[in-house]
Amino acid sequence: MSEQDGADNLPFGTVRIDMADKVIKDKAEWKKALTAEGLYRCVCCDAELFRSDHKFDSGSGWPSFWKPAVDEHVKAEADNSLFMRRTEVVCNRCDAHLGHVFEDGPQPTGLRYCINSASLKFEKE
Numbered sequence: 001m002s003e004q005d006g007a008d009n010l011p012f013g014t015v016r017i018d019m020a021d022k023v024i025k026d027k028a029e030w031k032k033a034l035t036a037e038g039l040y041r042c043v044c045c046d047a048e049l050f051r052s053d054h055k056f057d058s059g060s061g062w063p064s065f066w067k068p069a070v071d072e073h074v075k076a077e078a079d080n081s082l083f084m085r086r087t088e089v090v091c092n093r094c095d096a097h098l099g100h101v102f103e104d105g106p107q108p109t110g111l112r113y114c115i116n117s118a119s120l121k122f123e124k125e
């Protein structure tokens with residue numbers, strides 16, 4: 001009741017502010033999902049690929065890890081398409097494309113696994 005009364009009193013332009021709030025909230029929700037402790041599995045074959053312990057904020061908006069959960073589960077392949085030199089990361093069990101690995105990550109590995117969130121399935125511990 002009182003909420004509705006308050007809405008009526010809000011000045012013109014509130015809609016725009018609401019939209020901005022929504023974006024911020026979505027971002028926060030996503031960040032919350034990314035900061036939860038757990039395991040990231042391959043959506044195709046369930047292989048254990050990454051852990052939240054190894055995740056860091058790269059500022060790219062992509063889930064970024066400095067090492068795989070199990071080295072043998074993640075395979076890196078040279079990807080020279082479009083004359084861009086980068087290293088593709090695939091699931092070692094089912095060959096699903098996961099993302100790319102770059103050499104500008106944090107220590108101790110110096111690697112940045114930039115992974116497509118759509119290829120990961122989060123499992124809370």
Ligand SMILES: [Zn+2]
Pocket residue numbers: 042043044045046047091092093094095096
């Ligand atoms: Zn897989």
